[in-house]
Amino acid sequence: MAEPDASDFLRAAVSPAAWAGQNAWRCLDTAFGNGQQFFAVWDAWCRDEHRPRVLHYVGLCAEPPRFDDFAQGMAQPALRGFVAQLRQQSLDLGAGFHRLSFENGHLLLTLCIGDLSSLLREQRFQADALLLDPDPAMAAPGSRWDLWRVKALARLACRGAVLALRRDTAVLLRPVLQQCGFVMPENRGPEPSAVIRAEFHPAWALKSSRPGAVTPALPVSRCVVVGAGLAGASVAAALARRGWQVLVLDASPSPAQGASSLPAGLVVPHVSVDDCSLSRLSRAGVRLVLQQAQALLLRGQDWDGTGVEQRYPGGNGHAPGTPALWHAQAGWVKPASLVRAWLAQPGVRFQGGCTVAGLQRHHGLWHVLDAAGQSMACAEQVVLANAIGVAPLLAACSAAEPGLDTFARQPTLTKVDGQVSWALHNDSPALALSQLPDFPVNGAGSLLPRVPMPSGPAWLAGATYQPNDEPDPGEQAHHGANLARLARLLPVLAEPLAPMFASGQVQAWRGSRCVSGDRLPLVGPLGTGVDQGLWLCAAMGSRGLTLAALCAEVLAARWGAEPLPVEASLARALAADRGKPSAL
Ligand SMILES: Cc1cc2nc3c(=O)[nH]c(=O)nc-3n(C[C@H](O)[C@H](O)[C@H](O)COP(=O)(O)OP(=O)(O)OC[C@H]3O[C@@H](n4cnc5c(N)ncnc54)[C@H](O)[C@@H]3O)c2cc1C
Known part of the structure; x- marks a missing residue:
């Protein structure tokens, strides 16, 4: 049997009928290697006019990819173009998760670098397709695909998900795969292909109640966002890219009149001796917002990725004389320009002069009310991104919606x-x-x-x-x-x-x-649950430019059962209910 190549895996994993017209399609590649399979999927996505609106590709690798190897063996010029785009975004790829964005944010690559078991444990999404290592040695007894790792893989598969794997690997792993719920095809054809397609059809019901389980994707519909600063506008744009119809309301007549009216601000990673959650989140956030600025704003006018020098003139726990640090991935951005660009995305509508004074849930829809109690708009989902205005708003409506007063009574926001x-x-x-x-x-x-x-x-x-x-x-x-x-x-x-x-x-x-109390943003459902339709995205603190795009991607990922842009344990540091065991 001939050695399989990327196109064999592609044929097994991607059936055009399966992804046609989907809002999101999520693929997990357990051995990203030199990206051959990623480029093949990217190419297939570009060529298919019925492609899914957002394609997520999660690539796992033990070491940072060596991009010099990538272009080798690429016969098609289109694929070489993909390599160039990937290389451009691949600065500072150390251990951990890195979200890279292509095709105006419709093709998202999450490169995850590190130990396989930890990388699998840190994922929270429902994969439509899984690609198993093309190297047959990896499936040999005692190597990396043991029962526990196959179980971890199965935890990420949605019912009906496809697993593409080498035929010889399938032979070795058959008992383990079947035990974990994968159904193997019968071999009836005269010319068996080198890559086969198993499907995830466990005989048991999949539980979504255990802590950390992924909530199924919400149906894409309408959302009202309260607040047209960095937090609200970034949520609106992230949801609109996924097909949501988003109405953004603000008390001011025009957008970015609150803290986001800052003439220009720094976009720079936070540095700490112990590389704390804020430091790691800030690196991920800087990468995301600079991608957005590059795609949407005029360089030199609205932003610039100049790099930033970090000095230590005493204080902050650093001795005087500590040498300066250079952040190549950093710069400045005008928040109002970014807010306007996000609000101008197709699917987003802004309405100013609307002070939201109340919220009411009626027949599965949230109504946002003015001071006279009149409904200004309604939608299946509402996101409160109105910064310090969140607490008085929740306090005002907690009598009508008792689930909300717990949050309103806490001194969470300052x-x-x-x-x-x-x-x-x-x-x-x-x-x-x-x-x-x-x-x-x-x-x-x-x-x-x-x-x-x-x-x-x-x-x-x-x-x-x-x-x-x-x-x-x-x-x-x-x-x-x-x-x-x-x-x-x-x-x-x-x-x-x-x-x-x-x-x-x-x-x-x-x-x-x-x-917020711990200086990190709050992103998550208010009241009783993810699917109850009222979410918070606030408390950007001193770093709205660095963190808003990241928070929006985390929110959109949680709504769509999509891959998170950072490790689940790190995303939990942003969860509005992070104190509770059920958080994320
Ligand atoms: C002095 C200073 C310097 C800063 N420097 C930087 C920097 O260098 N880099 C950086 O990243 N960040 C910086 N920041 C922080 C940054 O400005 C904020 O994190 C960010 O703008 C917050 O965005 P937001 O959307 O959460 O809030 P806002 O921009 O304040 O938006 C909230 C919106 O909600 C609206 N609203 C409130 N209540 C209601 C209601 N009931 N109904 C309807 N609308 C409502 C308001 O009108 C407002 O438009 C700085 C902040 C300050 C104050």
């Missing part, structure tokens, strides 16, 4: 005001301009040196944190605090700028962050 100081280059002294770095600098405070504004380039320095329970010292005191931070971060710049700060020539932008 408001932390702050100020950024900024000025046009034209208004700044020449000596200061000569000291501006070419890229943003982050540390104790931050500096964005060159952000294009309507009247010319500007620098921005920030930002202050005003505790909610202390009296506000006023704009000039906040400027003073920002200058003090700048003096530690970039003393050679702070000195020539000091007279500008003293004479009131520096401008102020003020806003309020919405912060």
Whole structure:
């Protein structure tokens, strides 16, 4: 029998009839290798006019892929184009999950690097197709496909999912596969193919009640999002890419009038000695938002992936003199531009001047109510992405919807005001301009040196944190605090700028962050369950630019039983009900 190649696996795993017209189709490849099978599936997806709206491909590998090997043996120019696109997004692929996005976000590759058992354990989705290692040695007795790993694989299969595997592997694994619920085909043909197609049809009912089990995908329908800042707009765009009709309501007449009206902000990973959840989430978030900025915004005008220098001028647990760190995957983005771009996606509609004062569930639909109790809109799903406005809204409607008052009564969300100081280059002294770095600098405070504004380039320095329970010292005191931070971060710049700060020539932008108890966002269902239709996506804290796109992808993945963009244990750190054993 001839050695099977990627097209044999493709034929066995992908039947055009199975994925035709689906909203999402999810494929798990247990041995990503040099991506041959991924490229074959990508190519088939592009060629099929009845392709699924979103194709998820999850590739598992023990080591980061070596992209130099990828183009070898690629006869078709189209496939070489895919390799080039993949290589472009493949910066900093260490151990862990990495979400790469192609075809305007409709083809999503989740590269998972590490030990097979851990990678399987960290998945939470329902696969439509599973590709087993093409290397027959992997199925030999005592090698990687033992009963426990096949069980872990079966846990990810939806009923009817296809498993494509080598015929010789199937012979070796037949008893284990059958025990786990895979049905093997009878071999009747005269010319048996080298790759066969088993199907997941266990004789027992699949339980979705145990902790960590994946909730079946919600039917794609309508959603109302409350809040048109980074959190709401990113949720709206992520759902619309998956076919949802999304109405975004905001109290303000136009989008991005809350914290997301910040003129420009840093997009940079958080760094910690123990690589804590925030550090890992921030790396995943930076990758996602820079992909979005690249696809939707004008580089140099609305964003730039300049890289960011991280300095340690004492404090934050680092000794003075700690060498600076360079983040190549980082930069700055104008939040309002990104919000507008997300709201402009097909399937999203924005309506301003709508203050949501109540929520009511009636015959399976959520109604969002105005102050007079009139319904402004209704949908099967509602997402509250209205930052600090979440708690008063839930408190107001907890009498009518008792399940909501538990959350409303908790002091979960806090408001932390702050100020950024900024000025046009034209208004700044020449000596200061000569000291501006070419890229943003982050540390104790931050500096964005060159952000294009309507009247010319500007620098921005920030930002202050005003505790909610202390009296506000006023704009000039906040400027003073920002200058003090700048003096530690970039003393050679702070000195020539000091007279500008003293004479009131520096401008102020003020806003309020919405912060949770542990400083991580809250994403998840409110009330009684995932399918009850009321979700929260809030508490972006000081990092809405870095985290909003990630939160939106986590929410959309949980609604669609799709692969998570990060490990399940990491996504749990974002879950609104993260304290409960049932969380994610
Ligand atoms: C000084 C400062 C500096 C910052 N710097 C950075 C930075 O460098 N990088 C970074 O990533 N982040 C930064 N941030 C944080 C960032 O601005 C926020 O995390 C982000 O904008 C939050 O987005 P959001 O959509 O959750 O909230 P918002 O943008 O505040 O949006 C909430 C929306 O909900 C609406 N709303 C509220 N209640 C209702 C209601 N009942 N009905 C209808 N609509 C309602 C509001 O009108 C508002 O438009 C900074 C924040 C501050 C204050």
